Amino acid sequence: MNSLINKIYKDFYLSLFTNDNLRRLIFWSEKCGLKKDFPYKLKDISEALNSVIQALNLKVPRNIPYISIGCVGYVNELTRIFIREHSNFEMKEMMLQIDSNLTSFANISHILDLFECSSAREMYESESSMNCKLAFDYNFRKMVIIDVFLDVAYFNSYSFLNLLPPTEKRAFSSKKYKYFKKRGLNSFFIDESKNGLDYYSFAFSCHTTDKKLLESATYEYEIDIEKYIKIWNDFINEYYPNYHHIEKTVKEQLDLRINEHLPNCCSEYFENKNPGVYFLLRTEKKNIPKIYEKEVCSLFGISECTVGQLKVINLEDFYKYEHLFKNAHISAFKIVIQ
Amino acid sequence: MGYEIWKTINKVNTEKYLYHYTSMENAYKILYSKTLKFSDLCSTNDIFEQRPKLIFEDLSDKENINKAKVIREYLTTHRKKIKILCLSTDQFNQSDYDIMCENLTFDQIRANVTGRGFALPRMWAQYASNSTGVCLVINKQKLFDTIKNQSINITCNSVKYINSHSTHLITNSSLNKMYNLIKSNNDNTLQSIILCNSGFVTHNFFCKLSDWKDEREFRIITTAKNRDDIIEINDITSFIEGIVMGHNVDDLHEILMKSLITSNCDLRRIVFEDTITKIKKY
Numbered sequence: 001m002n003s004l005i006n007k008i009y010k011d012f013y014l015s016l017f018t019n020d021n022l023r024r025l026i027f028w029s030e031k032c033g034l035k036k037d038f039p040y041k042l043k044d045i046s047e048a049l050n051s052v053i054q055a056l057n058l059k060v061p062r063n064i065p066y067i068s069i070g071c072v073g074y075v076n077e078l079t080r081i082f083i084r085e086h087s088n089f090e091m092k093e094m095m096l097q098i099d100s101n102l103t104s105f106a107n108i109s110h111i112l113d114l115f116e117c118s119s120a121r122e123m124y125e126s127e128s129s130m131n132c133k134l135a136f137d138y139n140f141r142k143m144v145i146i147d148v149f150l151d152v153a154y155f156n157s158y159s160f161l162n163l164l165p166p167t168e169k170r171a172f173s174s175k176k177y178k179y180f181k182k183r184g185l186n187s188f189f190i191d192e193s194k195n196g197l198d199y200y201s202f203a204f205s206c207h208t209t210d211k212k213l214l215e216s217a218t219y220e221y222e223i224d225i226e227k228y229i230k231i232w233n234d235f236i237n238e239y240y241p242n243y244h245h246i247e248k249t250v251k252e253q254l255d256l257r258i259n260e261h262l263p264n265c266c267s268e269y270f271e272n273k274n275p276g277v278y279f280l281l282r283t284e285k286k287n288i289p290k291i292y293e294k295e296v297c298s299l300f301g302i303s304e305c306t307v308g309q310l311k312v313i314n315l316e317d318f319y320k321y322e323h324l325f326k327n328a329h330i331s332a333f334k335i336v337i338q
Numbered sequence: 339m340g341y342e343i344w345k346t347i348n349k350v351n352t353e354k355y356l357y358h359y360t361s362m363e364n365a366y367k368i369l370y371s372k373t374l375k376f377s378d379l380c381s382t383n384d385i386f387e388q389r390p391k392l393i394f395e396d397l398s399d400k401e402n403i404n405k406a407k408v409i410r411e412y413l414t415t416h417r418k419k420i421k422i423l424c425l426s427t428d429q430f431n432q433s434d435y436d437i438m439c440e441n442l443t444f445d446q447i448r449a450n451v452t453g454r455g456f457a458l459p460r461m462w463a464q465y466a467s468n469s470t471g472v473c474l475v476i477n478k479q480k481l482f483d484t485i486k487n488q489s490i491n492i493t494c495n496s497v498k499y500i501n502s503h504s505t506h507l508i509t510n511s512s513l514n515k516m517y518n519l520i521k522s523n524n525d526n527t528l529q530s531i532i533l534c535n536s537g538f539v540t541h542n543f544f545c546k547l548s549d550w551k552d553e554r555e556f557r558i559i560t561t562a563k564n565r566d567d568i569i570e571i572n573d574i575t576s577f578i579e580g581i582v583m584g585h586n587v588d589d590l591h592e593i594l595m596k597s598l599i600t601s602n603c604d605l606r607r608i609v610f611e612d613t614i615t616k617i618k619k620y
Binding site: 085087088091115117118119120121122124127135137138139140214215216217218219 | 340341342343344345346349443444445446448449451579580601602603604605606611614616617618619
């Protein structure tokens with residue numbers, strides 16, 4: 001038995017079963033100074049990012065898409081980060097390349113210059129057309145990349161933000177920065193800009209301020225989820241007070257579930273349900289640990305465990321059954337009814 | 339620990355860290371045994387430190403001459419009991435820094451660790467086997483706390499660099515005091531002479547010719563009961579907060595080094611680029 005797959009399943013019982021994924025890219029090349037294994041390190045970063053998104057999905061009455069991070073040697077509409085360690089003239093050449101591409105791709109809402117540099121924790125204006133430069137110590141690489149893409153995911157969970165024209169999407173990042181300054185939010189990054197910046201991720205304001213943790217040689221990513229949600233709520237209420245998020249229909253949401261031969265009548269499970277957050281549970285394996293058999297059979301109203309049994313629960317009951325999602329091969333798929 | 343110890347010279351607290359350069363072989367010994375040993379004073383590479391520097395104020399009578407001979411003999415004989423730990427330091431000078439930053443881009447200035455105590459090319463060349471060794475980054479206060487906890491009596495100071503070897507005159511009262519201590523012949527004699535704040539001690543152990551000034555040395559001195567005694571500072575994990583691998587260290591050493599360090603010790607590598615010096619993470 002492949003224990004790795006079981007481990008991934010255990011921790012990703014929501015994200016593994018949805019196709020609600022966005023692809024976003026990091027522009028990188030070996031010329032930038034990072035080690036050759038940088039693309040392989042992205043897997044760990046992606047998992048951590050989607051773990052946070054999963055945790056947010058359990059709190060927020062919208063579907064937040066997951067992010068698939070790729071690493072390429074060119075710029076296109078999906079590129080959001082340029083990451084480097086070098087500070088030589090070759091980087092200047094690459095930045096000129098990015099600048100020329102930015103005019104070609106109207107749908108790039110923002111692109112950031114991530115500069116890895118020992119002991120750094122600052123944000124500055126970029127010397128190129130990129131929204132801003134984030135200089136950070138190597139220990140914080142995972143944090144910075146996760147924070148940038150976390151805001152991408154959260155942005156895309158609002159239907160009205162998705163529908164903004166490209167110019168307004170580009171202006172959106174500036175608004176977040178202005179909000180950050182106006183509210184005097186604390187931030188992981190020290191703002192060393194002279195004239196203000198065109199970017200900010202609210203995740204930067206949701207990390208520990210404990211110096212000892214931050215100064216640890218093995219800093220582990222952490223984020224205050226409640227604070228993150230609150231900042232976004234306050235920001236949206238202030239800047240977009242007359243906009244309302246419209247969730248997809250149940251059928252449209254179910255279409256995003258990975259194809260496992262769900263019955264066509266699946267949406268009927270949600271008819272006459274009050275507005276709220278629900279989870280469609282499915283038994284994914286016949287042979288589950290004996291210790292959970294009785295409980296699973298009771299939950300699904302079956303006499304023995306078989307694959308493909310369905311059940312809908314509401315958010316309040318989610319945590320009652322979380323141990324089954326982790327250990328008994330029960331998948332959970334989020335449905336939001338407005 | 340972590341990112342703070344790698345700050346640029348204009349941002350770091352210059353009193354916080356000390357640096358010990360050594361070969362890879364010695365580094366493994368230190369990390370494996372978790373101890374840092376004092377060296378013999380006689381084994382330093384400064385030829386002027388091989389014997390005591392003594393000039394007496396008044397040798398006009400035979401009695402004083404005899405006393406001076408006794409003192410010289412004693413300090414020469416017992417010199418091997420004097421143990422020393424040589425470390426480098428951070429030093430910041432604003433005008434030097436401004437000159438260093440001229441013509442550098444903003445990013446280069448931000449990344450440049452030139453001037454830090456772990457970025458001294460001469461030290462890498464001389465004491466870290468031509469950059470194939472390591473530099474240990476030591477928290478100064480934690481080192482002193484550990485030494486105190488082990489009840490090791492020390493004297494310490496930054497080395498003063500002088501243009502020529504001026505002489506320190508040992509006055510009659512100092513001569514008599516030293517002579518009487520030696521004649522008392524008790525276990526603490528050497529310690530009493532060496533581990534104090536006297537002009538004699540400063541001149542003999544904390545002054546070097548300016549030829550050595552780029553070492554930016556900070557010294558910790560102690561005395562042993564017997565010449566072959568080894569004095570060790572235990573529990574190095576409490577004060578070694580970083581390790582810098584030399585520019586020419588083979589990548590193969592990374593795995594072994596990582597297995598020997600604790601999670602609160604940050605392992606990095608120094609890279610001397612064409613215009614700046616950088617610290618990179620493994």
